[in-house]
Amino acid sequence: MRSPQAIAADPAVNAFVMANAGSGKTTTLVNRVARLLLAGSAPGAILCLTFTKAAAAEMQRRLYERLGDWAVAGDARLRDQLAALEERAADSFDAHDLSRARALFRPGAGTPGGLKIQTIHAFCEQLLRRFPVEAEVSPLFRVIDEAEAADIRRRARDRVALADDIPGLATAYLHMAGKLSQPDFEAMFDRFEAKRAELTDYVAQDGGAATLQDRVAASVGLDAWIEPEAAERAAVTARASTQRPG
Ligand SMILES: Nc1ncnc2c1ncn2[C@@H]1O[C@H](COP(=O)(O)OP(=O)(O)OP(=O)(O)O)[C@@H](O)[C@H]1O
Ligand SMILES: [Mg+2]
Structure with a gap:
């Protein structure tokens, strides 16, 4: 039987997940993004929003770690990892699949170009900066802190x-x-x-x-x-x- 984590990480389904602390939510999200990238989604079309900066950084770090790991993994290990992630047989991944998975890692860039993992606040600010007229705010607006x-x-x-x-x-x-x-x-x-x-x-x-x-x-x-x-x-x-x- 498929685990709830595997179902929620499947990019073919829309999922809403509520789960306890430490139960594997971030893992599920990272898996989902990795699967989207493997399926050929444009990195720029992926947006991950978090509430805190720490959560955004953690997600980014873990995705980066995963992709970095793939880039240097030998064929057998990479096949096993992809098979576990995509719930497929290890031998169903050909050489082309493996090289595509390895190419997702961009040294120095953190995550694949254009992929956004940010806080909801940062995203909203960016949106307002791009569409100040539509939002009826000054294009020169500045976000102030609580104090x-x-x-x-x-x-x-x-x-x-x-x-x-x-x-x-x-x-x-x-x-x-x-x-x-x-x-x-x-x-x-x-x-x-x-x-x-x-x-x-x-x-x-x-x-x-x-x-x-x-x-x-x-x-x-x-x-x-x-x-x-x-x-x-x-x-x-x-x-x-x-x-x-x-
Ligand atoms: N299916 C799994 N099998 C084994 N370990 C797992 C599994 N899913 C997640 N973990 C591990 O459990 C730990 C917590 O996972 P994760 O950080 O994804 O949980 P979380 O729900 O995001 O936690 P938090 O509520 O603190 O944000 C991590 O070390 C992760 O590697
Ligand atoms: Mg988490």
């Missing part, structure tokens, strides 16, 4: 706290700072950031910030925006007048 991003966030918040160019902004900041705990306050800004595009669109629709209050009021069933204090006063006055003996 730099946190610093920019901090400075942006300071600016909001001290803003005097947008009426009411600094007051709103102080108000929310008083209403919320420090973690909740931070979380609120994180949510603003995560939903920046949606919030900007929402504020921009139908007249921008000017009509925002009215729209918020309408969403809770009020005819118009009313300050909380005024609402409180109106409720008390109405009650007082209905309770007054006629």
Whole structure:
């Protein structure tokens, strides 16, 4: 019976694998890439994405090691290795197959030319660099690290706290700072950031910030925006007048 590892390494099938740590996932992926290359796939058409740089380097190292090993293996040993990998009889590989397998190794190049093993982050960055117009980003964009991003966030918040160019902004900041705990306050800004595009669109629709209050009021069933204090006063006055003996 074929092992699950062999099935998942067969380039003829689409496979989704979930398996425990150390159970042979990287081995399976390296086998799969090796089999694709043996089958004649163009190295440039193969893309391997990993989450961490360490995983990408490990995959690259192991593939390189494998191909390097093939390049120097004697006929019998190479036949055995290919047979195990492709689940075929050792004598089904002819001299041409063996020399093709040996030629996959490119000294100094690591992996066959054009084959990409990289992190998903690096891949996305490359994609954005190639298609900045389509992605609506500046062609000169720069990826910043976590520390730099946190610093920019901090400075942006300071600016909001001290803003005097947008009426009411600094007051709103102080108000929310008083209403919320420090973690909740931070979380609120994180949510603003995560939903920046949606919030900007929402504020921009139908007249921008000017009509925002009215729209918020309408969403809770009020005819118009009313300050909380005024609402409180109106409720008390109405009650007082209905309770007054006629
Ligand atoms: N079928 C197999 N038979 C024997 N040893 C194997 C087999 N598959 C993998 N191994 C060995 O098991 C060890 C772990 O394999 P591998 O690194 O591929 O697992 P992994 O699932 O990628 O691990 P991790 O979760 O740490 O990334 C390696 O030493 C590998 O050579
Ligand atoms: Mg692994």
